[in-house]
Amino acid sequence: MIEVENLTVRFGPRSPLVVKGVGFSVPRGTAFGLVGESGCGKSTVLRAISGLNRNCGGRISLDGQPLEPSRSRSFFRSVQMVFQDPYGSLHPRKTVRSQLIEPLRNQNLPINAHVVEDVLKAVGLDPGLGYRFPHQLSGGQRQRVAIARALILDPPVLLLDEPTSALDVSVQAEILNLLADLQKERGLTYLLVSHDMAVIAHLCSRVAIMSAGEIVEETGIDQIRSGAVEHPYSRRLLSASHAYGKQEQRSIEELISF
Numbered sequence: 001m002i003e004v005e006n007l008t009v010r011f012g013p014r015s016p017l018v019v020k021g022v023g024f025s026v027p028r029g030t031a032f033g034l035v036g037e038s039g040c041g042k043s044t045v046l047r048a049i050s051g052l053n054r055n056c057g058g059r060i061s062l063d064g065q066p067l068e069p070s071r072s073r074s075f076f077r078s079v080q081m082v083f084q085d086p087y088g089s090l091h092p093r094k095t096v097r098s099q100l101i102e103p104l105r106n107q108n109l110p111i112n113a114h115v116v117e118d119v120l121k122a123v124g125l126d127p128g129l130g131y132r133f134p135h136q137l138s139g140g141q142r143q144r145v146a147i148a149r150a151l152i153l154d155p156p157v158l159l160l161d162e163p164t165s166a167l168d169v170s171v172q173a174e175i176l177n178l179l180a181d182l183q184k185e186r187g188l189t190y191l192l193v194s195h196d197m198a199v200i201a202h203l204c205s206r207v208a209i210m211s212a213g214e215i216v217e218e219t220g221i222d223q224i225r226s227g228a229v230e231h232p233y234s235r236r237l238l239s240a241s242h243a244y245g246k247q248e249q250r251s252i253e254e255l256i257s258f
């Protein structure tokens with residue numbers, strides 16, 4: 001569904017490369033994780049796929065079709081993004097309802113009577129919340145709204161950039177479970193970026209480990225769980241995430257049914 005070949009990204013014609021020849025492919029209906037330390041280029045890869053950075057080289061294909069440098073409107077019917085901070089990505093002075101129908105308006109699609117209620121229910125929210133403003137919601141509810149907005153066009157692909165890292169551990173688990181359920185029910189394809197191996201392990205079947213703009217290793221999630229990673233950087237990342245997040249990780253694992 002998503003094919004990235006030799007992707008290079010810089011932030012200006014003469015700036016150094018931030019992403020240095022990254023490649024991976026994500027089969028339809030599967031979830032692929034991109035993990036690595038802060039600043040290694042994970043978000044830059046997602047933004048390049050979304051067309052938010054034009055200083056790119058290499059090839060990106062979607063469902064077998066190579067993408068042109070600028071993304072067409074139809075691209076956003078197939079691919080939507082969910083960001084880390086739902087407060088930042090939602091408009092503070094627009095109701096949930098009006099933000100949810102915006103993508104339909106942008107695409108000149110009909111706005112059916114129950115579409116907002118249906119999508120709110122699909123993400124586990126009370127349809128009555130449609131009349132609230134973002135500041136009248138909890139952090140977890142806001143992230144559910146951001147997911148609802150990504151789903152309203154019924155796209156087959158979601159690009160998820162740290163979708164739970166701004167949330168409390170217990171709320172993180174709820175959102176991860178919601179994302180896992182949605183993926184199963186709808187056969188969605190996910191490309192998930194996180195610095196947290198537990199988050200990746202919950203949703204993804206394969207993972208690419210990034211360091212300084214490059215993928216150093218791609219492996220299955222079972223190898224990650226059993227610690228059977230090869231590259232020294234992957235091993236460091238894995239042991240760091242165990243040591244640092246031991247307490248946190250245990251509580252996530254208790255809440256999540258692996």
Ligand SMILES: Nc1ncnc2c1ncn2[C@@H]1O[C@H](COP(=O)(O)OP(=O)(O)OP(=O)(O)O)[C@@H](O)[C@H]1O
Nearest residue numbers: 011018036037038039040041042043044045194195
């Ligand atoms: N708009 C920009 N202009 C110039 N440099 C940028 C810009 N955005 C990001 N960078 C640089 O590109 C590199 C990769 O950033 P990126 O946001 O992709 O990292 P990340 O892996 O997502 O990190 P984090 O886990 O902290 O979100 C960093 O060195 C960052 O400083």
Ligand SMILES: [Mg+2]
Nearest residue numbers: 042043044161
């Ligand atoms: Mg990032």
